[in-house]
Amino acid sequence: MSPVVVVVEHLDGQVAKPTLELLTLARRVGDPVAVVFGAGADALAPGLGQYGAAQVLSVTDPALDDFLVAPKAEALAQICARLQPAAVLFTSTLEGKEIAARLAVKLGSGLITDATDLAATDGVVTTTQSVFAGNWTVRATVSTGAPVVTVKANATAPEPAPVEATVEQVEVSISDAAKTARIVSSEPKKESGRPELTEAAIVVSGGRGTGGDFSEVEGLADALGAAVGASRAAVDSGWYPHSYQVGQTGKTVSPQLYVAAGISGAIQHRAGMQTSKAIVAVNKDPEAPIFALADLGVVGDLHTVLPAVTAEVQAR
Numbered sequence: 001m002s003p004v005v006v007v008v009e010h011l012d013g014q015v016a017k018p019t020l021e022l023l024t025l026a027r028r029v030g031d032p033v034a035v036v037f038g039a040g041a042d043a044l045a046p047g048l049g050q051y052g053a054a055q056v057l058s059v060t061d062p063a064l065d066d067f068l069v070a071p072k073a074e075a076l077a078q079i080c081a082r083l084q085p086a087a088v089l090f091t092s093t094l095e096g097k098e099i100a101a102r103l104a105v106k107l108g109s110g111l112i113t114d115a116t117d118l119a120a121t122d123g124v125v126t127t128t129q130s131v132f133a134g135n136w137t138v139r140a141t142v143s144t145g146a147p148v149v150t151v152k153a154n155a156t157a158p159e160p161a162p163v164e165a166t167v168e169q170v171e172v173s174i175s176d177a178a179k180t181a182r183i184v185s186s187e188p189k190k191e192s193g194r195p196e197l198t199e200a201a202i203v204v205s206g207g208r209g210t211g212g213d214f215s216e217v218e219g220l221a222d223a224l225g226a227a228v229g230a231s232r233a234a235v236d237s238g239w240y241p242h243s244y245q246v247g248q249t250g251k252t253v254s255p256q257l258y259v260a261a262g263i264s265g266a267i268q269h270r271a272g273m274q275t276s277k278a279i280v281a282v283n284k285d286p287e288a289p290i291f292a293l294a295d296l297g298v299v300g301d302l303h304t305v306l307p308a309v310t311a312e313v314q315a316r
């Protein structure tokens with residue numbers, strides 16, 4: 001089978017869960033080749049091998065750490081020229097999308113963003129996307145060159161397929177033209193102790209119905225080991241940081257369970273959460289549009305319902 005390049009996201013010696021999902025999808029269309037930027041490929045390789053990456057390419061040019069995305073796109077273009085992959089896969093993060101777009105231009109091929117599935121028929125890679133606020137499902141192929149695809153976190157469950165992973169150090173040559181935007185400093189986000197919103201298996205979101213008090217939303221999130229999200233009405237009111245906004249102009253999440261508390265279910269909010277596997281809505285208005293989408297609807301005051309559910313979960 002043809003190689004499929006998977007760009008690895010890693011932090012503090014850990015492979016991010018969406019990368020394991022990419023490896024799982026990559027195996028459907030070819031043989032995954034994991035590309036690790038920066039130090040640590042040796043330590044990461046066994047974990048990548050667990051999910052089917054027999055080949056791990058380690059790229060450690062200092063320009064990759066010192067500059068924004070352009071050197072990574074250049075390095076990947078050189079790797080693709082050598083491997084002639086069937087596809088190149090990224091997680092749908094802001095950085096992933098930017099590198100993917102630059103790479104697609106360099107390869108003269110097509111870019112598909114926010115895919116939720118991949119398949120191969122007669123060697124042609126087909127992607128699935130949910131578009132127009134989730135109202136349409138699109139299957140697409142790229143007609144020229146290797147498709148460059150970004151895939152939404154939680155698109156699939158990671159499935160192990162253990163192989164022995166060998167690490168190869170790859171030398172790349174980064175041009176001066178790619179060394180334009182230098183990273184001056186970077187600081188880790190303050191730890192909330194909760195999972196990252198776009199990667200979490202469970203998300204509990206609050207809206208205007210919280211009245212500005214997110215403690216009950218956070219309480220349930222912590223009882224469930226979930227991430228916290230918010231509607232735009234809540235973040236625009238200054239009740240929760242913008243980086244937690246779910247929706248068309250916020251983050252797209254696709255967890256196993258999404259709890260919408262005091263959220264009406266406007267189409268722009270739905271655009272960011274409607275591919276969740278199970279949706280639970282808590283709303284005091286029985287006519288709220290969110291109930292049309294919910295697998296389980298609770299008509300009630302969130303200030304009563306959330307603490308009761310939290311206590312129940314904690315008691316188990």
Ligand code: FAD
Pocket residue numbers: 206207208209210230231232233234245246247248249250251261262263264265266267268269272282283284285288300301302303
């Ligand atoms: P509301 O619509 O006001 O709903 C509040 C709900 O809480 C109501 O259903 C009410 O019955 C319920 N409620 C009130 N009190 C309680 C209680 N005590 N217990 C239980 N339920 C209660 N929105 C987003 O969320 N994300 C986006 O990315 C986004 N992008 C947008 C982009 C554009 C271009 C535009 C025009 C809008 C966008 N919006 C977005 C805004 C969107 O249209 C809605 O205004 C917003 O989602 C509403 O947020 P909400 O559901 O919290 O508030």
